[in-house]
Amino acid sequence: MRIAVAGAGAVGRSVAAELVDNGHKVLLIEREFTRYVPARVPGADWFLADACELSSLEEAQLQSCDVAIAATGDDKANLAMALLAKGEFGVGRMVARINDARNEWLFTEAWGVDVAVSTPLAMVAAVEGAIDVGRLVRLMGLGGVSPTRVGPANISKFTLPAQSRLVGRQVRTLPMPTDSVLVALLRGKHLIVAQHSEVLRAGDELLFVAAAGVEEQISVMVEGAPTGSDSPNKTSN
Secondary structure (H helix, E strand, O other), X not given: OEEEEEOOOHHHHHXXXXXXXXXXXXXXXXXXXXXXXXXXXXXXXXXXXXXXXXXXXXXXXXXXXOEEEEOOOOHHHHHHHHHHHHHOOOXXXXXXXXXXXXXXXXXXXXXXXXXXXXXXXXXXHHHHOOOOEOOEEEXXXXXXXXXXXXXXXXXXXXXXXXXXXOOOOEHHHOOOOOOEEEEEXXXXXXXXXOOXXXXXXXXXXXXXXXXXXXXXXXXXXXXXXXXXXXXXXXXXX
């Protein structure tokens, strides 16, 4: 995906770097010359401009972006960009950073905001959420000191596609790696505790807590779940 990130402060750079690492094409927009340091996120394209100005966004070809992220430290600027991105350029997904919790009520679809968040991690997760069906997406680091995704344990989400081999299986049959647990399912608007007898359905969002080094094993389990002796609804001893 092509993603525009407004704001090259610590938060914007962190988000941009994470998205570049995830294989996305990122345009980082910054209006302050002192923050315009492309070497800090060398994998991104940089643009010295004001993301609140229509002419700047036209020059940035914002209409070609799948997602826009307003990550500045100014709520007014973030709302202005969101309104332009949606209203003038038809960007499919608009993620905006909330700096002051008192302004949270403004960050709605009326201002062009699809997802309002307050941390770099949540911004990345909101972007990945646009394409996360069928792939494991890390939502939150637990116990880490970094504002991004680093921690001794993490919360991750996997949305079951209709063609997944996990559909129709009971929770008890999942070959969960050591140091990991499936804690809950989100089914529509309902939160379901992951009981052993619960049968997985297409569209379920599976929420895992796992040690950092175990996530790859969970990815293999959910993204490439093999068929075998664990048939749907089979129980284990």
